[in-house]
Amino acid sequence: MNSLTTQHIAVAGRSIVLSVPADPESLLNAAAEAEGSHDPYWGILWDAALPCAECVLNHHWPAGTKALELGCGAGLVGVAGLMAGLDLTFSDVVPDAVSLAVQNAAANGFAAAKGRAVDIRESPDETFDVLLASDLLYDTALHAPLLKFARSALNGDGEFWLGDPGRQNAAAFVAMARDGGWQVEQRDQAGAIQPPASLAEFQLLVLRPPASVD
Numbered sequence: 001m002n003s004l005t006t007q008h009i010a011v012a013g014r015s016i017v018l019s020v021p022a023d024p025e026s027l028l029n030a031a032a033e034a035e036g037s038h039d040p041y042w043g044i045l046w047d048a049a050l051p052c053a054e055c056v057l058n059h060h061w062p063a064g065t066k067a068l069e070l071g072c073g074a075g076l077v078g079v080a081g082l083m084a085g086l087d088l089t090f091s092d093v094v095p096d097a098v099s100l101a102v103q104n105a106a107a108n109g110f111a112a113a114k115g116r117a118v119d120i121r122e123s124p125d126e127t128f129d130v131l132l133a134s135d136l137l138y139d140t141a142l143h144a145p146l147l148k149f150a151r152s153a154l155n156g157d158g159e160f161w162l163g164d165p166g167r168q169n170a171a172a173f174v175a176m177a178r179d180g181g182w183q184v185e186q187r188d189q190a191g192a193i194q195p196p197a198s199l200a201e202f203q204l205l206v207l208r209p210p211a212s213v214d
Contacts, residue, residue, distance in 0.1 A: 004100075011050065011080055012057040017107045019100065020045055020074045042073045042097040046135040049073070051189045051202045052163025053080035056132060058191065061085050068153065070120065070133040070146075075101025077132050077163070082110045086130065091118035121145045124153040134163035143173045147180060151209050160207040166200040174205065181210030 005022040008015050021043035057080040065086050069078035072090040078101055081088040090101040090113065098115040105113030118124070120142070131150055136142060150160045164170045174196070177184050187204040188194045197203035 009050065009076065011076075012054045014057065014080075014083060016053070016076065016079050016083075016104075018045075018074055018076055018079070018104050019107065042071075042092060042094045045074060045076065047165040048134040048163040048202060049076045052132075052134040052161070052204065053077045054189060055163065055187070055191055055204050056080045056086075056161065057084050059084060061130075065129045067130040067132055068118075068128045069101075070118065070131055070149075071136050072101040072115070073097050075104045077134050078113075079105055079108050079110070081132055082113060083108070088113070088132075089128075090115035093117065093119045120149040122149075124149060126153075127155050127158075128153055129155050129158050131158070131160040131162075133161070135165060135167075136162065137164055137167050137169045137173050140169050140172060143169075143176055146173075147177055147182070150207070154209050156209075158209065160205075160209075162205040162207065164197075164203055164205060166197050166202060168199060170203070170205070171196065177207055183208040 003022045004019040006017060006019045009018055053076050056077060061084055067081055067086040067088040069088060069090050072078050072092045075090050078088050078090045082105060090098055092098050095117050098117055102113050102115040131153060136146060174184050185193055185206040186196055187206060189202055
């Protein structure tokens with residue numbers, strides 16, 4: 001991992017200490033040189049991360065809610081989840097991202113934070129009450145694997161919270177989810193249900209899986 005720079009990010013009236021790669025461009029260069037490397041963009045703090053973290057931190061979660069952050073990157077959303085009382089595990093397909101997210105959790109007072117490498121194209125080996133993610137809809141090829149993984153990883157009444165910055169691909173993802181029987185709410189940054197967001201406008205997608213058929 002390249003050198004880090006530390007930021008203090010205001011989230012819902014709280015301050016989160018977050019270390020991120022000082023030169024994310026070097027991650028792109030390294031990925032271009034390394035055959036078969038994973039996601040060179042994990043070190044960038046994407047636009048949806050902050051408003052998604054605010055939604056998570058502002059929500060009242062039942063005690064003991066077990067959560068998994070998908071595509072955690074540096075872990076901003078997951079740290080907000082820990083501050084909100086979630087029993088949260090960081091995950092990413094990139095091991096360096098998981099390590100950094102766990103390090104950032106410790107810097108914010110969560111020394112026992114958990115992390116693991118997870119590829120959404122593989123089947124999960126445990127289930128959760130909540131899945132958290134932000135800015136994962138950039139590639140339509142990920143939409144079907146993401147929904148398949150989420151359906152297997154969620155407990156029966158679980159929820160998948162996905163922050164999106166208003167990407168053009170989001171509408172296709174929502175349509176795919178609804179066609180597959182998912183319930184989808186589209187919320188604004190304050191958590192209020194809203195019509196579909198305009199391009200470049202943040203929305204929080206709250207998905208509930210289809211009912212199981214015995």
